[in-house]
Amino acid sequence: MCTRETPPTTRYPNPQTELFLRLLRVSDQLDRAFHQLLRPFGLTHPQYNVLRILRGAGPSGLTCSSIGRSMITSVPDITRLLARLHSRKLVQQHRDAADRRVVWTCITLQGLELLQSLDPIVLEAPRRLLSSLSAQQMQELNQLLQRIVMPASPACDQK
Numbered sequence: 001m002c003t004r005e006t007p008p009t010t011r012y013p014n015p016q017t018e019l020f021l022r023l024l025r026v027s028d029q030l031d032r033a034f035h036q037l038l039r040p041f042g043l044t045h046p047q048y049n050v051l052r053i054l055r056g057a058g059p060s061g062l063t064c065s066s067i068g069r070s071m072i073t074s075v076p077d078i079t080r081l082l083a084r085l086h087s088r089k090l091v092q093q094h095r096d097a098a099d100r101r102v103v104w105t106c107i108t109l110q111g112l113e114l115l116q117s118l119d120p121i122v123l124e125a126p127r128r129l130l131s132s133l134s135a136q137q138m139q140e141l142n143q144l145l146q147r148i149v150m151p152a153s154p155a156c157d158q159k
Contacts, residue, residue, distance in 0.1 A: 033129055037121055041114065046075050047085055048122075051115050054091060054107035061106030063096075090114060 012018040031045060038048055053070045054061060062070070068078045075081055082105055085091045090111035096102035107115075130138060 030129060034125060037125055041118060046081055050081060050085060051090060051107060051111050054105060055112060055115055059106060061104045063102055063104060067105065
């Protein structure tokens with residue numbers, strides 16, 4: 001049975017574990033806040049990311065694999081994500097003339113207009129979400145985060 005006593009202070013086995021869990025929590029909080037900004041526009045964070053990538057690619061567009069490599073977070077089914085954007089007429093797709101297996105995706109005018117309406121909101125979001133940090137603190141944190149080297153895969157060095 002649970003009681004309403006003061007919970008014991010959490011003990012972490014080491015400082016790395018505490019920092020790692022804190023980074024995961026902060027990342028999740030930022031992701032949720034960004035999701036709330038996109039919700040009125042009917043977009044998920046990965047969908048927004050794809051539109052942003054395609055805007056930067058220009059009129060020639062990109063292949064599915066190129067989009068996947070450019071994503072901020074990995075998406076297990078980029079094809080389905082692109083199909084959703086296509087059904088909303090935010091992207092258009094065509095097969096490569098030389099290799100019919102390759103599908104090129106580019107952003108539509110409707111997709112560009114949606115991004116343009118989101119630009120001020122997305123530009124303001126980091127300022128609002130990180131407002132508790134001074135410019136110097138943000139610079140220091142950014143430098144520290146750049147020093148974290150991520151392994152190539154979770155199974156890295158496990159044999």
